[in-house]
Amino acid sequence: xxxxxxxxxxxxxxxPAGQRMQTAGALYTQLKAKKDALEKSLGRKASExxxxxxxxxxxxxxxxxxxxxxxxxxxxxxxxxxASVERRLPEANxxxxxxxxxEALAGRIExxxxxxxxxxxxxxxxxxxxxxxxxxxxxxxxxxxxYVIGPNYYPWFWHVQRIAVGAxxxxxxxxxxxxxxxxxxxxxxxxxxxxxALEAGIWAFGVVTLLFIAAERTKLDMKWAEKWxxxxxxxxxxxxxxxxFEAAISLFFDVAFILFWTRVLSFPNQLPLRDDxxxxxxxxxxxxxxxxxxxxxxxxxxxxxxxxLVRPAWTRVRSAMSxxxxxxxxAVLWVLFRAGPLVEVRPKPDTNPEExxxxxxxxxxxxxxxxxxxxxxxxxxxxxEVWRQVKATRPLGRxxxxx
Amino acid sequence: MPISGDIIxxxxxxxxxGTLILAVLGTLRTEKYGYTLKTELGALGIEIDExxxxxxxxxxxxxxxxxxxxxxDAKRQKRFYKLSADGxxxxxxxxxxxxxxxxALSDILEGRGS
Numbered sequence: 001x002x003x004x005x006x007x008x009x010x011x012x013x014x015x016p017a018g019q020r021m022q023t024a025g026a027l028y029t030q031l032k033a034k035k036d037a038l039e040k041s042l043g044r045k046a047s048e049x050x051x052x053x054x055x056x057x058x059x060x061x062x063x064x065x066x067x068x069x070x071x072x073x074x075x076x077x078x079x080x081x082x083a084s085v086e087r088r089l090p091e092a093n094x095x096x097x098x099x100x101x102x103e104a105l106a107g108r109i110e111x112x113x114x115x116x117x118x119x120x121x122x123x124x125x126x127x128x129x130x131x132x133x134x135x136x137x138x139x140x141x142x143x144x145x146x147y148v149i150g151p152n153y154y155p156w157f158w159h160v161q162r163i164a165v166g167a168x169x170x171x172x173x174x175x176x177x178x179x180x181x182x183x184x185x186x187x188x189x190x191x192x193x194x195x196x197a198l199e200a201g202i203w204a205f206g207v208v209t210l211l212f213i214a215a216e217r218t219k220l221d222m223k224w225a226e227k228w229x230x231x232x233x234x235x236x237x238x239x240x241x242x243x244x245f246e247a248a249i250s251l252f253f254d255v256a257f258i259l260f261w262t263r264v265l266s267f268p269n270q271l272p273l274r275d276d277x278x279x280x281x282x283x284x285x286x287x288x289x290x291x292x293x294x295x296x297x298x299x300x301x302x303x304x305x306x307x308x309l310v311r312p313a314w315t316r317v318r319s320a321m322s323x324x325x326x327x328x329x330x331a332v333l334w335v336l337f338r339a340g341p342l343v344e345v346r347p348k349p350d351t352n353p354e355e356x357x358x359x360x361x362x363x364x365x366x367x368x369x370x371x372x373x374x375x376x377x378x379x380x381x382x383x384x385e386v387w388r389q390v391k392a393t394r395p396l397g398r399x400x401x402x403x
Numbered sequence: 404m405p406i407s408g409d410i411i412x413x414x415x416x417x418x419x420x421g422t423l424i425l426a427v428l429g430t431l432r433t434e435k436y437g438y439t440l441k442t443e444l445g446a447l448g449i450e451i452d453e454x455x456x457x458x459x460x461x462x463x464x465x466x467x468x469x470x471x472x473x474x475x476d477a478k479r480q481k482r483f484y485k486l487s488a489d490g491x492x493x494x495x496x497x498x499x500x501x502x503x504x505x506x507a508l509s510d511i512l513e514g515r516g517s
Contacts, residue, residue: 097461099473100437100482104453107438133454141458 003048004031007055014065022095023068031058077125078105081135088139097142105132149212152222157212162244164204166309170248172200174255247308254302261295280346286339290332297328316389323385326378333375342367423451425501427459428494431469434485436476460484468493 008028015023038054039046046054058064082105086098108128109120116124132138140146149157176196214220242250287294304321311318336342345360426449430440437457444451463469468490471482486494509515 093461097457099480100457103479103481104437104457106479108453111438131453133452138454138458141455142461 003051003055004028004035007031007058007061010061011065011068014062015068027064027068031055077122077129078102078109081105081129081132084135085139088136089142101132101138105129108132147216149209150216153212153215153220156222156225157208160212161205161208163310164208165201166244166248167306168200168204169197169244170251170309173197173248174252242305242308242312244309244312247305247312251302251305251309254298254305258295258298258302261291261298282344282346284339284341284344286336286342289339290335293328293332297325297332300325300328314388316392319385319389323382323389326382326385329378330375330382333371333378337368337371337375342371422501423449424459424463425494425497427451427456427463428468428486428490428497431484431486432491432494434483436481436483440484463490 005028008024008031011027012020012024034054035046035051038050042050082098082102085101086094089097105128108131109125112124112128113120120128173193173196176193300321304318304325307318307321341364343363345356345363426444426447427440430443435443437453437460440460441451441453441456460469460471464471464484468487469484470487471484473480473482475481476483
């Protein structure tokens with residue numbers, strides 16, 4: 001049983017909600033000190049009646065609450081303004097800052113009263129507060145950081161977003177679509193891939209944004225950004241980099257091919273015939289010789305497309321990857337071409353021999369022609385790529401500077 | 404096309420931002436509280452928003468350039484600010500920087516030395 005505490009509890013509902021705890025606490029401390037002083041002067045513990053007398057002298061709890069709700073003589077608008085600022089201040093020194101602002105505002109209002117020659121009206125006070133600034137703005141200036149992502153970090157923000165969102169979209173699209181490929185029809189697999197990619201993109205954007213906000217808050221050291229070599233800048237005046245979409249699609253097909261090649265995935269290999277039967281096509285033993293080279297080339301191609309996503313520029317390394325890839329591809333084609341039939345047609349027991357011969361001729365023709373056309377395309381591509389490299393290494397000046 | 408007022412205003416604010424701190428530090432070689440600091444600067448033609456002045460004073464104090472104390476003045480508790488010893492050193496360095504820049508700018512703006 002603590003009569004002082006009971007009294008404070010009666011005052012509490014009359015205090016402004018925002019500062020109820022603090023004000024009530026302060027009142028309790030104050031009354032407790034009074035009671036202690038009383039007991040000291042009495043030289044003994046105060047009786048219940050004596051404490052009740054002391055508390056009665058304080059006044060009606062509602063009046064005390066109203067009195068404590070605002071500083072003496074402070075207009076209601078100022079209290080509301082200060083409470084609004086205080087809510088947004090760092091807790092450690094909020095009280096101190098508010099006390100200073102209260103004094104500053106009182107000074108302003110007084111100055112205005114001297115100007116107008118009359119007591120300040122609510123409009124006068126409102127004008128002073130307006131001149132001081134919105135509570136959100138005033139409080140934010142005490143926070144010590146003006147930016148969510150400031151000028152030191154902002155230039156890198158979109159650069160990193162591009163890489164992160166691009167990679168997330170490509171990887172998610174690849175993974176989701178591949179997982180769906182086996183089970184569903186292709187369209188649904190693609191739609192699911194797009195949904196997964198969008199979700200991953202949004203996540204990546206959010207995570208990168210949070211990391212940048214954290215960097216700004218902690219004033220992360222950006223000295224590493226000064227370590228860059230102008231010589232490694234992409235040669236964009238020779239060749240535009242691949243778009244994220246292009247690179248992502250290429251990567252998707254690379255991964256699909258690697259999975260097919262390593263037999264993680266299988267695709268239908270039935271060729272329908274005119275007699276309503278079908279034959280299955282399988283790769284001939286000629287391919288076994290180049291199994292590892294082809295896998296290596298596919299991985300190289302995938303690495304190149306990952307490079308395009310992460311660093312979309314035709315650097316010397318990227319061009320070299322491309323040239324090596326196509327040259328390796330040509331070598332593989334040459335081996336295959338010399339090794340003979342590329343595809344074996346496996347007949348079913350009841351297949352008409354005539355139909356079978358026709359199917360074999362057709363398949364072999366298509367395969368040979370495909371190889372020849374591919375070889376020509378790759379040959380030309382290598383030529384162009386090498387020519388670009390030669391042109392790019394020529395000293396800037398005459399031709400290159402004009403391009 | 405004439406330059407818009409907004410652009411001029413933005414440039415003006417940018418130009419003033421750094422010099423305000425110098426003005427505040429210089430004025431606080433003698434102790435003052437917020438309101439007199441503002442009016443004193445205003446009388447010299449340097450207007451500063453109070454909503455910006457008080458946070459700036461706090462920041463400068465946190466950085467150790469100012470010291471402050473609560474004291475009663477004209478029957479009200481006021482927070483008085485004064486340049487600290489570190490602040491005086493900083494002011495000296497900043498003032499030298501300012502004078503050098505001012506000299507260079509004068510030369511440029513008046514077309515000398517080019």
